[in-house]
Amino acid sequence: EKGGFKHFMLKEIHEQPHAIRETLAGRVSLDEGRVYLDPTDIPDADWQAFTRLVIPACGTSWHAALVGKVLIEELARLPVEVDYASEFRYRNPLLDERTLVVVITQSGETADTLAALREAKQRGCHTFAICNVPGSMAAREAHGVLLTHAGPEISVASTKAFTSQIVALYLLALHLGQCRGTLSPTAVMKHVEQLLALPVKLEAALEQDAAIAELSREFFRASDFLYLGRGVNFPIALEGALKLKEISYIHAEGFPAGEMKHGPNALIDERLPVVMVMPREVGHAASELRYEKTLSNLQEVKARDGRVIAIVTEGDTEAAGLAEYVIPIPATSELLSAVLAVVPLQLLAYHIAVRRGCDVDQPRNLAKSVTVE
Numbered sequence: 549e550k551g552g553f554k555h556f557m558l559k560e561i562h563e564q565p566h567a568i569r570e571t572l573a574g575r576v577s578l579d580e581g582r583v584y585l586d587p588t589d590i591p592d593a594d595w596q597a598f599t600r601l602v603i604p605a606c607g608t609s610w611h612a613a614l615v616g617k618v619l620i621e622e623l624a625r626l627p628v629e630v631d632y633a634s635e636f637r638y639r640n641p642l643l644d645e646r647t648l649v650v651v652i653t654q655s656g657e658t659a660d661t662l663a664a665l666r667e668a669k670q671r672g673c674h675t676f677a678i679c680n681v682p683g684s685m686a687a688r689e690a691h692g693v694l695l696t697h698a699g700p701e702i703s704v705a706s707t708k709a710f711t712s713q714i715v716a717l718y719l720l721a722l723h724l725g726q727c728r729g730t731l732s733p734t735a736v737m738k739h740v741e742q743l744l745a746l747p748v749k750l751e752a753a754l755e756q757d758a759a760i761a762e763l764s765r766e767f768f769r770a771s772d773f774l775y776l777g778r779g780v781n782f783p784i785a786l787e788g789a790l791k792l793k794e795i796s797y798i799h800a801e802g803f804p805a806g807e808m809k810h811g812p813n814a815l816i817d818e819r820l821p822v823v824m825v826m827p828r829e830v831g832h833a834a835s836e837l838r839y840e841k842t843l844s845n846l847q848e849v850k851a852r853d854g855r856v857i858a859i860v861t862e863g864d865t866e867a868a869g870l871a872e873y874v875i876p877i878p879a880t881s882e883l884l885s886a887v888l889a890v891v892p893l894q895l896l897a898y899h900i901a902v903r904r905g906c907d908v909d910q911p912r913n914l915a916k917s918v919t920v921e
């Protein structure tokens with residue numbers, strides 16, 4: 549049942565290329581430069597008229613929402629607010645009929661996320677669910693659904709559902725861009741090309757598995773970890789930290805790299821592993837700027853004797869010259885780098901947890917889906 553893998557989590561990490569292929573299948577056309585969502589109850593005119601999106605979610609799905617914010621703001625030029633479902637539902641959120649409320653939930657059964665969906669419907673909003681379980685409550689109740697075809701996810705720690713959610717959000721962003729005219733067919737075509745190249749790049753990212761298993765020897769006794777990233781990779785830093793804490797019980801925190809000076813720098817000493825998520829898109833001015841800034845953060849961590857593990861684009865010699873360890877991922881656009889950059893973080897958490905003798909698939913105190921509050 550685990551297909552030769554020791555744990556479901558490892559199997560699911562390795563299923564990511566397939567999960568992404570399935571999530572894209574039938575939804576993109578290179579010839580036409582278009583994406584196709586499954587039919588929804590939301591009229592075309594309303595798709596064009598949205599002025600804002602709100603995305604309530606929990607846990608890893610909330611991290612996907614933060615990635616989605618960057619994607620949708622960049623590609624469809626619509627403002628996006630991300631909220632914890634448990635905060636959204638107990639507030640008095642500002643919503644109107646031109647707000648699209650998108651819930652993201654692997655299981656489609658998370659109590660707070662369902663409550664957020666119902667609250668949005670009750671207030672007259674159009675709702676949309678990105679969900680991995682056909683027939684789940686979220687999939688049945690939302691006005692529109694985009695199913696991630698990741699297949700059943702057994703491990704409590706979410707992996708393949710997360711990368712599939714990001715790809716689904718990318719499709720949603722392209723769809724909104726198409727409807728609103730912010731993206732031409734030629735532009736959509738370029739994005740579709742990059743999406744279709746992802747599965748093979750994920751396979752390449754997974755080839756680091758053995759090297760990361762080796763690296764985990766060096767770090768599995770650490771008591772704390774810091775994860776840093778910028779832009780679309782800031783939520784990846786948060787996700788890397790969540791993976792590590794939930795399965796290895798090591799305290800870990802994620803921060804935007806630019807926040808270090810505002811407090812977290814005080815934590816750095818020669819015992820602290822700092823994972824820096826810093827892919828670069830060569831030739832993209834804003835991406836290069838973020839990269840340069842993160843590179844100087846790396847130097848600051850080093851100056852304080854922190855132990856840097858850098859996730860970098862293959863061929864990057866600058867970061868490689870400074871970090872204690874580097875894990876390369878294939879080159880892609882910065883927007884899609886999040887999908888590749890999370891893979892080494894999943895593997896690092898996994899191998900550390902295994903070395904610590906933890907119950908990887910069933911971590912203490914956690915349930916796969918939080919259907920009660």
Ligand code: M6R
Nearest residue numbers: 607608609653654655658705706
């Ligand atoms: O099924 P959902 O996506 O709604 O679940 C949300 C969270 O409970 C879930 O992502 C949780 O954080 C995972 N254990 C993270 O690995």
